[in-house]
Amino acid sequence: xxxxxxxxxxxxxxxxxxxxxxxxxxxxxxxxxxxxxxxxxxxxxxxxxxxxxxxxxxxxxxxxxxxxxxxxxxxxxxxxxxxxxxxxxxxxxxxxxxxxxxxxxxxxxxxxxxxxxxxxxxxxxxxxxxxxxxxxxxxxxxxxxxxxxxxxxxxxxxxxxxxxxxxxxxxxxxxxxxxxxxxxxxxxxxxxxxxxxxxxxxxxxxxxxxxxxxxxxxxxxxxxxxxxxxxxxxxxxxxxxxx
Amino acid sequence: xxxxxxxxxxxxxxxxxxxxxxxxxxxxxxxxxxxxxxxxxxxxxxxxxxxxxxxxxxxxxxxxxxxxxxxxxxxxxxxxxxxxxxxxxxxxxxxxxxxxxxxxxx
Numbered sequence: 001x002x003x004x005x006x007x008x009x010x011x012x013x014x015x016x017x018x019x020x021x022x023x024x025x026x027x028x029x030x031x032x033x034x035x036x037x038x039x040x041x042x043x044x045x046x047x048x049x050x051x052x053x054x055x056x057x058x059x060x061x062x063x064x065x066x067x068x069x070x071x072x073x074x075x076x077x078x079x080x081x082x083x084x085x086x087x088x089x090x091x092x093x094x095x096x097x098x099x100x101x102x103x104x105x106x107x108x109x110x111x112x113x114x115x116x117x118x119x120x121x122x123x124x125x126x127x128x129x130x131x132x133x134x135x136x137x138x139x140x141x142x143x144x145x146x147x148x149x150x151x152x153x154x155x156x157x158x159x160x161x162x163x164x165x166x167x168x169x170x171x172x173x174x175x176x177x178x179x180x181x182x183x184x185x186x187x188x189x190x191x192x193x194x195x196x197x198x199x200x201x202x203x204x205x206x207x208x209x210x211x212x213x214x215x216x217x218x219x220x221x222x223x224x225x226x227x228x229x230x231x232x233x234x235x236x237x238x239x240x241x242x243x
Numbered sequence: 244x245x246x247x248x249x250x251x252x253x254x255x256x257x258x259x260x261x262x263x264x265x266x267x268x269x270x271x272x273x274x275x276x277x278x279x280x281x282x283x284x285x286x287x288x289x290x291x292x293x294x295x296x297x298x299x300x301x302x303x304x305x306x307x308x309x310x311x312x313x314x315x316x317x318x319x320x321x322x323x324x325x326x327x328x329x330x331x332x333x334x335x336x337x338x339x340x341x342x343x344x345x346x347x348x349x
Contacts, residue, residue: 136327209339
């Protein structure tokens with residue numbers, strides 16, 4: 001009963017505008033590496049339809065695996081759309097809810113709070129389950145995320161988005177796969193198909209061990225529009241130093 | 244009646260968990276003991292890793308898609324499989340020169 005009340009309260013809090021997956025967005029994993037620290041750089045660029053200027057975004061983060069089930073990360077985010085400007089501070093929290101391989105799917109949960117520089121945007125909250133399933137050497141991820149602005153000047157709605165990833169774990173230093181991101185609109189009243197944003201494309205991944213706790217991880221993707229409202233092409237890349 | 248259904252589900256879940264075979268692997272002086280552990284192929288198993296050293300170690304296996312930090316003098320459970328027959332190497336990432344091993348699924 002208590003859990004049901006908590007869920008109802010959460011649903012009420014998270015119920016209000018279609019957010020867009022930024023070009024520096026990434027597929028969040030449901031696992032936590034306890035005690036691991038990381039410095040992360042994410043970059044991305046969007047080529048819109050003909051005639052529109054190219055936009056890009058970047059973020060730098062520091063993350064830490066605080067407990068075996070909780071990892072937290074602080075991001076500084078910038079975007080370039082003609083000129084470069086600071087965009088937001090983001091606080092990401094990942095919770096590992098199941099041990100990898102214990103159940104049919106591995107489950108985690110994301111709670112992310114962003115404070116845009118433009119105070120009129122208020123605060124942005126993004127939450128949702130993170131799912132992973134391994135089948136032999138193939139790892140699949142699917143995340144369903146709800147996003148909503150609070151204390152913003154515009155009326156807020158809760159939007160539904162998703163991320164997915166499939167990768168073939170070939171060599172640790174180089175793996176191949178695909179990624180996709182999408183936004184469907186208000187969580188309980190989806191936008192028309194032409195107004196939804198869906199992008200997907202090939203991706204590469206890898207981890208280079210440097211000895212001891214030190215390693216460099218990377219992933220990069222080229223994503224193409226799958227719906228009318230989506231940008232024509234999105235490039236994204238992420239590199240992190242773990243120590 | 245609902246209570247009976249819940250009890251049946253709980254019993255079934257308990258049976259399912261109990262059915263997973265358990266294997267133990269120790270970390271001692273920054274080495275795995277045994278260095279090779281044999282498990283049944285095509286079956287999920289619980290691998291209990293007992294870190295007997297005072298320092299933490301990270302069980303790391305790209306082949307098994309597992310990474311887990313085990314603090315000093317603690318145990319951790321790592322779920323492995325079901326695996327096709329074969330050899331799946333793992334290592335202790337913090338002491339990779341000595342901490343090397345493999346799961347043999349057969």
